Amino acid sequence: MARITASVYTSHVPAIGAALDLGKTQEPYWQPLFKGYEFSKQWMKDNQPDVIFLVYNDHATAFSLEMIPTFAIGTAAEFTPADEGWGPRPVPKVIGHPELASHIAQSVIQDDFDLTIVNKMDVDHGLTVPLSLMCGQPDAWPCPVIPFAVNVVQYPVPSGNRCYNLGKAIRKAIESYDEPLKVQIWGTGGMSHQLQGPRAGLINREFDNHFLDKLIADPAAQAAVPHIDYVREAGSEGIELVMWLIARGAMADVNGGPKPKLVHRFYHVPASNTAVGHLILENQA
Ligand code: DHB
Numbered sequence: 616m617a618r619i620t621a622s623v624y625t626s627h628v629p630a631i632g633a634a635l636d637l638g639k640t641q642e643p644y645w646q647p648l649f650k651g652y653e654f655s656k657q658w659m660k661d662n663q664p665d666v667i668f669l670v671y672n673d674h675a676t677a678f679s680l681e682m683i684p685t686f687a688i689g690t691a692a693e694f695t696p697a698d699e700g701w702g703p704r705p706v707p708k709v710i711g712h713p714e715l716a717s718h719i720a721q722s723v724i725q726d727d728f729d730l731t732i733v734n735k736m737d738v739d740h741g742l743t744v745p746l747s748l749m750c751g752q753p754d755a756w757p758c759p760v761i762p763f764a765v766n767v768v769q770y771p772v773p774s775g776n777r778c779y780n781l782g783k784a785i786r787k788a789i790e791s792y793d794e795p796l797k798v799q800i801w802g803t804g805g806m807s808h809q810l811q812g813p814r815a816g817l818i819n820r821e822f823d824n825h826f827l828d829k830l831i832a833d834p835a836a837q838a839a840v841p842h843i844d845y846v847r848e849a850g851s852e853g854i855e856l857v858m859w860l861i862a863r864g865a866m867a868d869v870n871g872g873p874k875p876k877l878v879h880r881f882y883h884v885p886a887s888n889t890a891v892g893h894l895i896l897e898n899q900a
Pocket residue numbers: 627628629630674805808810852886887888889
């Protein structure tokens with residue numbers, strides 16, 4: 616059977632992608648940020664998954680305001696990096712895993728979560744920046760990726776609790792797939808940031824670090840936090856953090872298994888307008 620080996624959490628700031636693509640990673644502004652991902656890139660090489668299930672949000676790139684699925688699963692064979700206004704990032708195209716994605720859709724929809732099935736979709740910085748941070752700049756991404764897009768852009772957005780429970784259903788789906796695949800689940804976006812209005816530039820270190828503590832040690836309590844608290848404390852775009860609860864809900868301890876092992880924790884301010892947070896949690900055998 617397939618199994619979830621680890622979960623990875625990281626912010627997705629588009630300027631990080633630009634810094635990488637333009638060769639600026641050693642500049643004083645960016646150097647401390649990329650240093651925090653050195654461990655992670657080595658860890659990825661040492662813990663190569665067969666598939667990454669990547670929870671992220673589209674920023675009105677693939678889904679305009681004409682059509683806004685709450686949860687969308689990418690079942691295509693490949694996904695093209697999107698043109699977000701400056702041309703597509705010079706990164707490899709994303710190879711999907713249609714068989715596993717279709718199995719997950721079947722299982723999770725039968726478990727009462729209404730997923731939108733997406734057979735064609737471009738992927739924006741929400742997906743490609745986490746891949747770049749974890750994998751560097753390879754000629755091809757190290758394994759197939761199943762994109763899972765969550766609406767955190769247009770209200771109403773899903774609650775933390777719904778995301779957490781969806782994570783449980785995704786775990787059940789993956790672990791009932793009849794092939795011995797090692798699957799990582801990634802939760803991306805956040806941390807505190809607000810890009811518009813009078814509070815633009817808001818960062819809340821205390822909230823962010825409390826969120827990291829809770830996500831590791833007491834995710835059920837964090838799942839109960841209503842989205843108004845995220846918006847008030849972490850800014851309008853801080854709501855992206857609910858996506859981390861999907862990945863956390865898929866870990867073994869949520870389903871009666873052992874606690875995950877924290878292998879890496881990193882926090883850095885600023886990157887563009889955003890606080891950057893990053894965790895790696897491994898499931899124990
Ligand atoms: C920034 C952060 C985001 O999450 C995003 O989607 C776009 C921009 C920023 O910090 O500039």
